[in-house]
Amino acid sequence: MGAIGDAFTWLATGANWQGESGVWNRLAEHLYFSGVCLLLSCLIALPVALWLGHLGRGGALAVNLSNVGRAIPTLAVLILLTLTPLGRLGDLPTIIALVLFAVPPLLTNAYIGMREVDRAVVEAARGMGMSGRQVFLRVELPLAYPLVMTGLRSAAVQVVATATLAAMAGEGGLGRIITAGFNTYNTPQVVAGALLVAVLALLVEGVLVAVDRLLAPMRGREAVRRAA
């Protein structure tokens, strides 16, 4: 427990929070990376997944992409990109690597969410004379919503967690506190940095669960619980 205690002492020291390499600045960088990546990933993955799900095509693509995504070491992608001309553009390698990491789970979850909508309900909606667009907006999307949100939640937590790796490629974010601690053999700082990231990941999860509860257009709790 000594290491944890020392970590709290580090965290309680005001000087560690100030300045360019202070906690506040690192936290802002971390949230910026994570937010931009998540937004980009959603803009790329969700329209494609929802559209494919609506058409009922591309199942193999969605499932295989998820598996491929797991096999790609994010750290390797990040470092490869840093060494290309893109590396001179500052944050871009981090953002691309994180987007590559977040798109597959988002895509797969949203696609499966759409496909798990009861076909009988969709048929009934069509039978009532709804157009494809109406079926999509009024039937499929609300019913798929819980699983889409589950995908978004896990992607958000994973992106926040993985943004830490940016530090290993020399970029900012909370990971820098950890790597800086490593380089100076400052174990309390390493543990403090790790605690900060873990708490942030759990906080993001909590906030998204709360937002989900507030927004849920359908009381799809059962589906959410099943998928979680």
Place this chain on the structure above:
Amino acid sequence: MSGRSCLTANDWICGEYVRSRGQELADATVQHVWITLVSVVLGLLIAFPLALLARGRDGRRSRFAGPVLGLTTVLYTVPSLAMFSLLLPVFGLSAAVVVTGLVLYSLTVLVRNILAGLEAVPAEAREAALGMGYGRGRLLWEVELPLALPALLAGVRIATVSTVALTTVGAIVGYGGLGTLIVDGLDSLFKAQVLTASVICVLLAVVADLLLLGLQRALTPWTRVRTPRIRGGVRAPAGTTHTPITRIAKAG
């Protein structure tokens, strides 16, 4: 050899690098495979009793299911870099840090899949075996485990592929296998080393996945698709049939 060597030109692809540093690459690959293998095997050894604990004696979820699933999920949200860092004070700079971290990550996927597999065992099969006088142990070993095997092995495949990718992060404590070469390559701006190590890492994941798929098919012959009948009842000629490599999840 004509012109400049690709090593001095710092090309991305460099056969000379692979030839001259082959030993280093091989050592890193062996370390990578070793760390992955130990982590997944340990993960399986820990996940199995946890899944049994979450599943009650009557085949349904026990009161431990919530805590077990909750704990393994929380572990998964801890960032890899942070996980290895948090374990550092416990184990010091050693491979144990990396292996422990990877084991903790693999638990989420493994426990869920084993539990799902055990829960999918039909109640009739359990009751029939119990009626035939099977004890709990024999029921588990001879009836439930084989029936849960496809789900279990699907979990092992996911865990293995993720673990191969995550092992790279172990570079922070110097036990990242190919990841160590990748991170060193960044410090020295050595492109061939970064690309070669990254490619081997992805290949390792693919090979591991294919090997486990082969194992899955060998161990569960009953799940294989039978020779498909062509319309009209004519059997497809021998040798033209195949089992799809990836079972597409046909949801709904």
